[in-house]
Amino acid sequence: MKRILAVLVENHPGVLSRVAGLIRRRGFNIESLAVGVTDTPDISRMTLVVDGDEAQMQQVGRQLAKLIEVIRVIDLDASHTVARELALVKVLAEPAQRPQVLQLAGVFRANVVDVSPGALTIEVTGTHDKVEALISLAREFGISEVVRTGVVALQRGAGAVTFAEEEREYDADVLRI
């Protein structure tokens, strides 16, 4: 089963390598990973999509929470979560095929961000499945390159995962929301 883990970490060199190493040693494959800064400049938020059952993921969550740079681990419940992904898809399209590719982009509310004589680059944002669907339809024309960000997610509603300054010094919690 695919699960989404959000991990708040101190933005130190090496933290990514330690988190990735821990997950590898547990034998999980990371399907996607996105790491970006948060509103607090020295804290990054990692979003991992990992394949595993619930008991295994709880164990990984607890072990991640013990890493010194990890401030909080959040095991996100897909049914209360907004999850989105971004992809850039370069579609092969001779000028004669352009209208069809533009129509495909239109259906997905995707933007054309680059045009050249032989190709169009489409920027698409949405759920993992929406991005998959666009890529699968674009194959009909021929795809020359794809890059995907991996999924990022926030819980629905006004609730937020926050922490007090002093919590940085203790073992993190694993929150399930």
Added chain:
Amino acid sequence: MKRILAVLVENHPGVLSRVAGLIRRRGFNIESLAVGVTDTPDISRMTLVVDGDEAQMQQVGRQLAKLIEVIRVIDLDASHTVARELALVKVLAEPAQRPQVLQLAGVFRANVVDVSPGALTIEVTGTHDKVEALISLAREFGISEVVRTGVVALQRGAGAVTFAEEEREYDADVLRI
């Protein structure tokens, strides 16, 4: 100077940990990282934004290229690249403030993806600077949570970074485009 590296890798457990470990040992801080599958299911594409000068980055590129799972390393020139990022921003907004937050989203062509009595979640896509600008304006209302994918990038035009099947077995090239 910030540089964008794209790395095509065999999607094996452990590859992320090895790539992150190598970059850490060279003393670079990874500002953002996005890892997702490509159009070839067993190949992932990592996009790294790293701070470093050109000579250092060339060295890192060459060392990454020697890792057994790395198929290709691409040092992307910002002036010939489409680079995009996605962020979900949960903005604190009482019902009376909603029109102002919706107006902000409208200016950035961002979508409101969740509404609750105390907060709105905005999905924004664009360059790193555009995402920064929206976050900075949203601070006026109060931000409860932010998650960013990190930057992904493709070179402009019809050119593509491809490789032949047999290249998987050799040391990778470092391409500068």
